[in-house]
Amino acid sequence: MPRISCVNGRYIRHSQAGVHIEDRGYQFADGVYEVIVVVEGRMVDEDLHFARLERSLREIRMEMPFGVDVFRLKVAELLRLNHLRNANLYIQVSRGVAPRNHQIPDEIQPAVVMTVRPLAVPKREWVKDGVSIITVPDIRWKRPDIKSVSLLPNILAKDVAVRDGVYEAWQVDNKGMVTEGTSTNAWIVEGRSVITYPPENAILNGVTRLALMKIAAEAKIKVEERPFSVDEAKGADEAFLTSSTAFLIPIVDIDGNRVGNGKPGPVSRKLLEGYSSHLWSSDA
Numbered sequence: 119m120p121r122i123s124c125v126n127g128r129y130i131r132h133s134q135a136g137v138h139i140e141d142r143g144y145q146f147a148d149g150v151y152e153v154i155v156v157v158e159g160r161m162v163d164e165d166l167h168f169a170r171l172e173r174s175l176r177e178i179r180m181e182m183p184f185g186v187d188v189f190r191l192k193v194a195e196l197l198r199l200n201h202l203r204n205a206n207l208y209i210q211v212s213r214g215v216a217p218r219n220h221q222i223p224d225e226i227q228p229a230v231v232m233t234v235r236p237l238a239v240p241k242r243e244w245v246k247d248g249v250s251i252i253t254v255p256d257i258r259w260k261r262p263d264i265k266s267v268s269l270l271p272n273i274l275a276k277d278v279a280v281r282d283g284v285y286e287a288w289q290v291d292n293k294g295m296v297t298e299g300t301s302t303n304a305w306i307v308e309g310r311s312v313i314t315y316p317p318e319n320a321i322l323n324g325v326t327r328l329a330l331m332k333i334a335a336e337a338k339i340k341v342e343e344r345p346f347s348v349d350e351a352k353g354a355d356e357a358f359l360t361s362s363t364a365f366l367i368p369i370v371d372i373d374g375n376r377v378g379n380g381k382p383g384p385v386s387r388k389l390l391e392g393y394s395s396h397l398w399s400s401d402a
């Protein structure tokens with residue numbers, strides 16, 4: 119059975135799916151994207167993802183190419199054609215095709231690309247034993263709140279992490295504060311409080327981050343949205359990362375320093391339990 123992708127409303131073999139070489143997404147990273155987990159045919163936190171897509175588009179002076187209802191129908195068809203109920207869905211909207219010129223053209227049709235693949239869940243041992251991370255300077259532009267396809271600093275930092283044999287790199291601003299990971303949000307735990315960077319321009323306001331804040335409130339775990347330093351993180355009781363695809367993974371080592379007792383702690387475990395029910399239940 120061939121894998122099928124959706125390009126501008128057409129369902130085509132993945133191996134042949136493509137956009138033109140003068141697509142501005144390709145030439146200027148002039149586009150935005152979303153990664154959504156699909157469970158039993160249902161997009162998890164669909165409203166939050168599409169609200170963020172609309173916001174990212176607005177911030178780069180674009181509009182939604184069509185409504186959420188149309189997205190929903192197209193995604194359902196894509197899942198059906200790929201015989202998938204549980205999937206990782208990727209949606210990219212770029213400015214579209216035009217002769218290369220920095221100036222944004224007045225008349226241009228956006229390019230909308232959607233792919234799905236079987237749902238990949240984090241490895242058991244990452245969740246059970248926790249992972250190690252390193253810290254790197256945050257060299258990104260001043261608008262990481264836009265989910266732009268321009269991810270060069272992120273992939274370079276991830277490459278450093280992988281070469282170091284660790285899971286993720288936390289990016290650190292010029293004041294020594296941890297902003298976020300290369301494709302995940304960053305959290306630490308002190309007592310019964312969880313601390314994570316505030317939703318300003320310096321981070322992507324993760325959908326998992328937002329869902330987890332609600333779960334924390336329900337579990338009577340206090341959430342502090344404030345920056346924390348690398349030193350504070352190293353001395354924290356627990357640390358973890360979140361994203362739509364990683365869910366929640368405990369961190370047990372930062373730059374070679376053991377966090378807490380070196381094992382996933384009770385607050386991380388409790389929040390993961392809450393997030394798992396959120397993910398697999400039908401109210402997400």
Ligand code: PDD
Nearest residue numbers: 153300301302303322324325326361362
């Ligand atoms: N990454 N921060 C960054 C820089 C990200 O790229 C992501 C998501 C997150 C977490 O956001 P969310 O909880 O909405 O997934 C935070 C996706 C998964 C990716 O690029 O593959």
